[in-house]
Amino acid sequence: MSQVIFINLPVRDVVASARFYAALGFEQNHDFSGETAAAMEWGEVAVMLLDRAFYATFTDKKIIDARTQSGVLLCLPFESRAAVDDFHDRAARAGGHEARPVKDQSGMYGGAVEDPDGHTWETMWMDANAAPQPA
Structure with a gap:
């Protein structure tokens, strides 16, 4: 089984950020994308573009x-x-x-x-x- 690393990034505009990453060659996984997040894949790396408010639900630290x-x-x-x-x-x-x-x-x-x-x-x-x- 391959190992995938997930990188979570806070973004201001999920749609615009997904469009940017797609232009770089990342592929969007629509199964894990929605209004507050977009899953963008690059080989064995998945970049989760999270709306800043949604990202904040995963941490108590300042973003x-x-x-x-x-x-x-x-x-x-x-x-x-x-x-x-x-x-x-x-x-x-x-x-x-x-x-x-x-x-x-x-x-x-x-x-x-x-x-x-x-x-x-x-x-x-x-x-x-x-x-x-x-x-």
Whole structure:
């Protein structure tokens, strides 16, 4: 049985957020979506976009404003440099913000984008040939 990780994110507009994530290639699971939540899937990761009021029912803590505060950095792996570039392009066209431009760092290629609510998604492609080889 495969393991799925669920990431719950507070959002201001569930429909607009679901549209943004769909533009990035996430697939909506309508079985777990409704007025206060949208389940968006990326491989073995399910991102639950929860209306801020609904999100508040799961915690007694103050909900951060991800536009001005950082609570978590999320990272998605990609199969190629071109796929990283494509993801950044789609994020910009869908209303996202490039938080960190794409660059090559000795075999690791990527950057970071923010969704409309400010949640940061790092992007990464690793060149297996650039990884240090065991002695």
